[in-house]
Amino acid sequence: MLWAPHRLAVPIVALVTAAQMFTAPATAASAENAATAATHEIVTWGASADRMGEAASNRSHRLIVRTSAGGTDPRIRLSNAFGDRPLTFGQVYAGVQKEGAALVRGSNRRMTFGGERSVTVPAGETVLSDPLPGRLRAATSLVVSLYVAEAGGPATGHGMAMQTSYTTEGDHTAEENPDNWTGTAGSWFYLDAVTVRTRSDIGALVALGDSITDGWQSTPDKNRRWPDYLTRRLQADPDTHIKGVANEGISGNKVLADGAGQSALNRLHRDVLSHPGVRTVLLFEGVNDIKAHTGVTAEDLIAGYRRIIDRAHAAGVCVVGATVGPFKGWYEWDAPAEAVRQEVNAFIRTTGEFDAVADFDRVLRSPYDHERILPFFDNGDHLHPNDTGMQAMADAVRIADLSCDRQAVRTR
Incomplete structure (x- = not known):
């Protein structure tokens, strides 16, 4: 019953x-x-x-x-x-x-x-x-x-x-x-939060992000945010033990500064590390720090990423870094902001400081202009993906990358 x-x-x-x-x-x-x-x-x-x-x-x-x-x-x-x-x-x-x-x-x-x-x-x-x-x-x-x-x-x-x-x-x-x-x-x-009790080999992922993770411009009431599409992939995959997903995106959120919600650094414990059974955090933030024209440099943002990586690793949690997507055509875009984005993405892709990389930039960008989102994925504001773009992002995540050797699942 x-x-x-x-x-x-x-x-x-x-x-x-x-x-x-x-x-x-x-x-x-x-x-x-x-x-x-x-x-x-x-x-x-x-x-x-x-x-x-x-x-x-x-x-x-x-x-x-x-x-x-x-x-x-x-x-x-x-x-x-x-x-x-x-x-x-x-x-x-x-x-x-x-x-x-x-x-x-x-x-x-x-x-x-x-x-x-x-x-x-x-x-x-x-x-x-x-x-x-x-x-x-x-x-x-x-x-x-x-x-x-x-x-x-x-x-x-x-x-x-x-x-x-x-x-x-x-x-x-x-x-x-x-x-x-x-x-x-x-x-x-x-x-x-909602929790359940399950086998001890089953773990969860937290998507830590901003409005794109929060699902802005996806279809309401249809669960078409990119973490929703990723959830469906995880449930269908018999080889992964990552089955739980918590969407901890906040529209307008930044890595470094409070404003639209507390910064990713300041909410990391409550929104990620305090949840039971978390094995991995997928970090997809940075565009709001970059496009706000507050003087944030690539070095500043990279230092923020490193603090999140260190705190997560100390808790036995893997960190997958997602590259910052293109946003040329958005009203806050300019060449200096683009230069910061490119430098930050080079760090995410090449340094090996993240346990794995989800290259959302490569998935979303136009092949004709890498600074712009592909029109097929663009909801119209040149920053936020539509439902199709959300699914493409989720499909780009390599499920095997969501596990790493440092995992120490916290239990209750």
């Missing part, structure tokens, strides 16, 4: 449909067999936290997220990282999306925190839920419904979700029908 719900009057058809995405906890026999196999926790979905304006009390959020790796005992992480006062969630439920704000019947289940249905998150902190017994399948449209009972000051969330979520006044988190969920939102609030 779906999530092993404690309801007997659920139509068989609904259960069969739901069972395609969730399964019940193991039987006694299978549980005994599972206990003999080593398992650990890995991140199956993630989104970078940022400051989101004023928080509101007595409000519910129905958040739609897409899992990558499947596993058992899912947990969620709620964030008050940018809050200046405690934040109280009255109830939290998790289920499976049917369509829009409607859930698959029988899938919605209450989550607890230390055995309690409500939880208060201190300012600047995060909290993990208790494990929810059962199996969460890969590629599930998971619905996390949060009731914010008491809040104020800055809210925490992820601004550009490229995914429609839903809102309502009051607590309607337990409802599976969409009737009261009349508001929509293009952002995720408070939820910044």
